[in-house]
Amino acid sequence: MxxxxxxxxxxxxxxxxxxxxxxxxxLFAWVGVDMMLWGFLARYLxxxxxxGFSFVGTLLGCVLVWDFFMRVMQGVTTAFFEDVWxxxxxxFFASPLTIREYLAGLVLTSVATSAVGLLAxxxxxxxxxxxxxxxxxxxxxxxxxxxxxxxxxxGIMAVALVLRLGPASEWxxxxxxxxxxxxxxxxxxxxxxxxxxxxVSRALPPSYVFESMRALAAGGAASRTxxxxxxxxxxxxxxxxxxxxxxxYRAVVRDGRLARYSAETAG
Amino acid sequence: MKTILNVAGLRKEFGGxxxxxxxxxxxxxxxxxxxxxxxxxxxxxxxxxILGVLAPSAGExxxxxxxxxxxxxxxxxxxxxxxxxxxxxxxxxxxxxDDLSARVDELIQRFDLRRFEHTKAGLLSSGEQTRxxxxxxxxxxxxxxxxxxxxxxxxxxxxxxxxxxxxEFAAEADAGVLWTSHNMHEVAEVCDRVLFLCHGRLLLExxxxxxxxxxxxxxxxxxxxxxxxxxxxx
Numbered sequence: 001m002x003x004x005x006x007x008x009x010x011x012x013x014x015x016x017x018x019x020x021x022x023x024x025x026x027l028f029a030w031v032g033v034d035m036m037l038w039g040f041l042a043r044y045l046x047x048x049x050x051x052g053f054s055f056v057g058t059l060l061g062c063v064l065v066w067d068f069f070m071r072v073m074q075g076v077t078t079a080f081f082e083d084v085w086x087x088x089x090x091x092f093f094a095s096p097l098t099i100r101e102y103l104a105g106l107v108l109t110s111v112a113t114s115a116v117g118l119l120a121x122x123x124x125x126x127x128x129x130x131x132x133x134x135x136x137x138x139x140x141x142x143x144x145x146x147x148x149x150x151x152x153x154x155g156i157m158a159v160a161l162v163l164r165l166g167p168a169s170e171w172x173x174x175x176x177x178x179x180x181x182x183x184x185x186x187x188x189x190x191x192x193x194x195x196x197x198x199x200v201s202r203a204l205p206p207s208y209v210f211e212s213m214r215a216l217a218a219g220g221a222a223s224r225t226x227x228x229x230x231x232x233x234x235x236x237x238x239x240x241x242x243x244x245x246x247x248x249y250r251a252v253v254r255d256g257r258l259a260r261y262s263a264e265t266a267g
Numbered sequence: 268m269k270t271i272l273n274v275a276g277l278r279k280e281f282g283g284x285x286x287x288x289x290x291x292x293x294x295x296x297x298x299x300x301x302x303x304x305x306x307x308x309x310x311x312x313x314x315x316x317i318l319g320v321l322a323p324s325a326g327e328x329x330x331x332x333x334x335x336x337x338x339x340x341x342x343x344x345x346x347x348x349x350x351x352x353x354x355x356x357x358x359x360x361x362x363x364x365d366d367l368s369a370r371v372d373e374l375i376q377r378f379d380l381r382r383f384e385h386t387k388a389g390l391l392s393s394g395e396q397t398r399x400x401x402x403x404x405x406x407x408x409x410x411x412x413x414x415x416x417x418x419x420x421x422x423x424x425x426x427x428x429x430x431x432x433x434x435e436f437a438a439e440a441d442a443g444v445l446w447t448s449h450n451m452h453e454v455a456e457v458c459d460r461v462l463f464l465c466h467g468r469l470l471l472e473x474x475x476x477x478x479x480x481x482x483x484x485x486x487x488x489x490x491x492x493x494x495x496x497x498x499x500x501x
Contacts, residue, residue, distance in 0.1 A: 008360035012346070015353045082348075090343040091403075094318040095361040096333040254322040256281060259315040 001104060005097050009105020010112075013079050027113050028120035031067045035121050038063040039129035057217035059187065060131050062210050064121050066186045069147040069206060070177045071117040075110025076155025077162075077173050084167050089258055099249050103242075106159070107152055114148070136216050142227065143209050149234040150205045154180075156241035160248040164257070185210045205230035205237070268295040270329075271411045271443030272317065277326035279312050279467075286312045288467035289326070294411065294443035299434065301454040301475065302447045304464035305495035310447045311342065313464070314413050317445070331410045334363050339404040340415035344396055347389020351380050351399055354388055355406060362407035374402040377432070393420035401429060405436055412437070414446045418453060426450075430457050451488040461487070463494050470494055 017023045042055035049055070083089060092102065125131040133140050158173040165172075181187075183197055184206040190198055201207040208230035212222035252258040272294040279287040287309040294300045302310050315321035317328055318338055330336060345354045352371060359367040375381055378398040383391060388399055397420060404412060414433070418426035434457060437444050448454050454461060455475045463471040471478065471494065475487050484490040 002363070004360050004363060008357050011360065012349065012353075012357045015349050015357070086346040086348055087344070088346050090318075090320055090340070091345060091358070092361070093320050094338055094343075095358065096363065097361050250322075253320060256279075256315075256321055259312075259321045 001098070001101055002096075005101045006104045006108065009079075009097070009102055010108050013082065013105075013109040016082055027071075027116045031071060031117045032120050032124055034063065034067050035060070035124040036128070039125065039131075043129065054217060056129055056131055057135055058214050060125055060129060061133075061136070061217060062186050062213055064125055064131070065143055065147055065209065065213070066177075066181070066184070066206070067121060068114060068118050068144060069151045071114040072110050072148050072151030073155040073158070073177060075113040076106045076152060077158050077170075078113075079106045079109040080159045080162070081170055084162065084170065093258060099246065103156060103245065106155075110152065110155065114151075118144075136213060139212065139216065139222055139227075143213060146205050146209050146227070146230045146234055149238055153234070153237035153241040156245050160241075160245040163245075163252055164248045166257070180204065180206070183207065189214060202229075203233065205233045208233075268298070270294070271296050271298075271331060272445065273327075273329040274313075274317070275327045275329075277313065277316060277328065278324045279309075279316060279321065280324045285324075285467050287316070287323075287464075290464070290467070290469050291326075292462055292469065292472065294445050296410070296441045296443055297437060298459050299437055299444040299446055299457055301458035301461040302445055302464065303449075303451075303454060303461055303491060303494075305491075308464040309467040310464055311340075311415055312467075314338070314340070314415050314445070314447065317413060334407060335409055336411040336413070337362065337404045337407055337409040338413035338415065339397075339400040339417050340413075341397075341417070341419045342415060343400075345388050345399055345403060348387060350385050350387050351375065351391075352384045354399065355403060358403050359406050364406050370406060374405060378402040394422065394425045397421050397425075397429070401433070408440050408442075410440070410442050412442050412444045414444060416447055416449065418448065418450065426453065433457070451486070451491050455487045463491075465494050 038060050039056070042060045045055040045059070083092060126133070136143065154176060158176060161172060162169050183200045184204050185201060186206070190201045190207050190211060193201060208223065208226035212226060216222055270293050274293070275291050277287055277290040278285060290309070290313060292300070302313065304310050312321065316323050317330065319333065349357065352375065355371040355374060356367065359371060364370050375384055378401060380395070380398060380402060383395060388396060391399065397417065401417060404414070417433070418429055421429065430453060433444065436442065446454070446458060458475050461473065461475045461478065462469055471482070473481065479486050479490045482490055482493070484493060
């Protein structure tokens, strides 16, 4: 892997963001609004329930890391969409750039953009609503890491989908987090789900993270087995995403879709 | 003469129909080869396969490493939302260009892009965009340069200027150039050799100055029309 070529992919994204309000604002604005919405709701529920249960610690903390996961996934897909929108595939893929370097560039871009969103959320949640990350201790870092890897994997799978089906299929990508959320147990314990949904939850790394976060916020302990299972699933999904993307790329080079990408068909 | 590009038995099918059918040719160092043919003849498909963005159904392509090849195509404008200098920097990094800042500066000067250096490529006229694409194509001093209708959208004066620069580059870098164009006067002026494609097959090959007479045609354009309308008569 050539670091200069990876840097070129990142630099292109930096050039696009530099001075572009419509690209920079979404990095932190919507997650900031989300923090306020859920922060006020959690504060209201704290008062209404009057049970001593901390909704700020559970609900707001989980929403924060879920938004981080979404920013990671969308960081990968949006960086890819920039090449779709500017019809840049021929220029990029007719150069020495390999798909491994291209994906590395998308992931590094996502690291930078999701870090901006995370910082904004941490500031609002801690300063505005008193969310204490001490409750999660050092485990907060692996929580984020587990969601980061899953976000990257889902992002790469989504990118492969758009590469295969053409530019219009980006509309399949935006709702993916909303489809995963009910199974991931972001807002409620997985135990309240029906059996078939619980089975799906067990296959999703975020569900283990959110179960552990709720346990810690309630004064309990994180599930070491659960987090190990999440790590194993992350490795599986990351490998699967790579295989799907590499296979899709070979297919679009073979059938001519890459060379005629905007036509959305090879024939 | 060193062979820069060797294409042997190249074939590409789409849905059982051959877009390129058993094409064989070479491009040598310092040589400019015109790839001619009517619309749909298979020129862009051939170039796409040489560029590696389209896999052949059969045949072989032997060429220089990707770091030593480059292209400019009327079908592949550079990202319009990056400036001239940003585009050249990004593609310079992708092609591993040494002393990149100096090279970008040199090409901006050479292609008369100085006053557009900080202008987004999408705001340039088609002629200016063509100059930018050619500047990008020469960034890595390629040994193999693929040009797909490089002067299709520029006026005759700019086209003449660009032809001179490309010829100058091919001579000084000892590069092989494969050039598609529908402008037969341009081809006759620039190319050392031409290849005529029709329905995916290579029909004729030779010196653009002598080939028309060999086939009883008055000039290259006349020969082109004959190839396009009555390929079987040749």
